[in-house]
Amino acid sequence: MTVNALAFYAAAVLIVLAAAAAVGLPSLRLASYAGAATVVLLAILDVVSHAYMLAAIEIVVPGLALGIVVLVLRREQYRDLGASTDAGSRWWLGGPVALAAGLVLVVTLAIVGPSWYSDIVVSIAKAVTPAALITVLHYDAPYALVIAVVLIAVTVAAGLVIGRRSGDEQTLDQHLQARREREERARRRRDDRQAGRRRPAQEDS
Amino acid sequence: MNIGNGQYAVLSAVVFAIGLYGVFARRHPLAVVMALGLLFAAPLIALAGFISATAVNQRAPLGGALATMAIIAATCLCSIGFALVLLLWRRSGRADVDALGDIEE
Numbered sequence: 001m002t003v004n005a006l007a008f009y010a011a012a013v014l015i016v017l018a019a020a021a022a023v024g025l026p027s028l029r030l031a032s033y034a035g036a037a038t039v040v041l042l043a044i045l046d047v048v049s050h051a052y053m054l055a056a057i058e059i060v061v062p063g064l065a066l067g068i069v070v071l072v073l074r075r076e077q078y079r080d081l082g083a084s085t086d087a088g089s090r091w092w093l094g095g096p097v098a099l100a101a102g103l104v105l106v107v108t109l110a111i112v113g114p115s116w117y118s119d120i121v122v123s124i125a126k127a128v129t130p131a132a133l134i135t136v137l138h139y140d141a142p143y144a145l146v147i148a149v150v151l152i153a154v155t156v157a158a159g160l161v162i163g164r165r166s167g168d169e170q171t172l173d174q175h176l177q178a179r180r181e182r183e184e185r186a187r188r189r190r191d192d193r194q195a196g197r198r199r200p201a202q203e204d205s
Numbered sequence: 206m207n208i209g210n211g212q213y214a215v216l217s218a219v220v221f222a223i224g225l226y227g228v229f230a231r232r233h234p235l236a237v238v239m240a241l242g243l244l245f246a247a248p249l250i251a252l253a254g255f256i257s258a259t260a261v262n263q264r265a266p267l268g269g270a271l272a273t274m275a276i277i278a279a280t281c282l283c284s285i286g287f288a289l290v291l292l293l294w295r296r297s298g299r300a301d302v303d304a305l306g307d308i309e310e
Contacts, residue, residue, distance in 0.1 A: 003208040003257055012216045015250075019220050023227030023240050035239045042246060042253075049213075049257040054272050058249070062242075065280045069287055081235065081294050094230030102222025109214040144270050148277045155281035162288040169295060 007048045015041045028082050036066060072163075077173075213254025221247035232301050234293055238286040245279030 018041055021034035039062050046055035073082055165173070224247060227240025249272055256268035294300060 005208050008208045008212065012212075015216065016219055016223070019223045019243050022243060023223055023231065023236070028233060028235055031236060031239065035242065038243065038246065042249060045250065046253050049253045051253055051256045051269060051272070054253070054256065054269055054276075057273055057276055061276050061280050062283075065284050068284075072287075072291065078291065078294065081290075081300055083300075089232055090230045091226075094226040094228070097229050098222045098226035101225050102218060105218035105221065106215055109211060109218055112211070144274050148274060151277055151281050155284050159284055159288040162285070163291050165295070 003049055008045070011041055011045045011048055015045065039063075039066075208257075210251075210254035210257065213257070214251050217247045217250040217254075220250060232303065234290040234300060234302050235287070237302060238283055238290060241286060242279065242283045245275070245282065249275055249279075 018034050018038040022031050025031040043055040043058040224240050224243030252272040
């Protein structure tokens, strides 16, 4: 199937720029916007490649996870977690490693060209009866669907176990809250007393 | 000009390298998780090329099934990473991967 070259290169350039922004921007908020843009651009690349169902999955699955992340980060106790000014302080480590890995991969793939996977795989893939993705997952590869469902269930369970607050943390939070309320009451009493002392002095004058 | 799976693979390699840079260079755990997400997303581009090369009548069952699994696995891994970041934040109060060494039992 033919892929529109112009659309491919436009999507490719935007993907690289968005990915670079996602890892390079110091503000975590802007970086996360760039990350979300990368996901959307990958879905657009899927559309360009005529993989429409995959594009929908590419948007829906990470989109759901991203929504949960945003909801959690809006909580009071995690508000400061999003503040970051670190723009890659270990560039001296990440730069050479990424450059070396990228060079090895790009040079190898450029030399190998279109045959980066075996023709046997292509012939097997083409021999499979063409069908819609949802049909394949339901009838031809149900194990893949089952594994995916189990993976999601395990992730939700593990996320809840890791992310939940322990009893000690809840008690500590309650103590901190009570302390904040006590301090607030004490401050108000102090302000009232000072205001009370100032009032008779003003009346006398 | 024809777009083959070689172009997809090169793009995939570039995105992989960018993700690798983020994992090594960033110190904020959320940024590291996001860079890991890019690392996992890179093979999806190669898979899109695979789908494009093997599709018959706009339908590519094998590549599509593989890519679906890869998307779900990548999202699950990033979600677990995010939960670990929350745990790190609550235990240490620091948003720094170096704080991992300071966590006490």
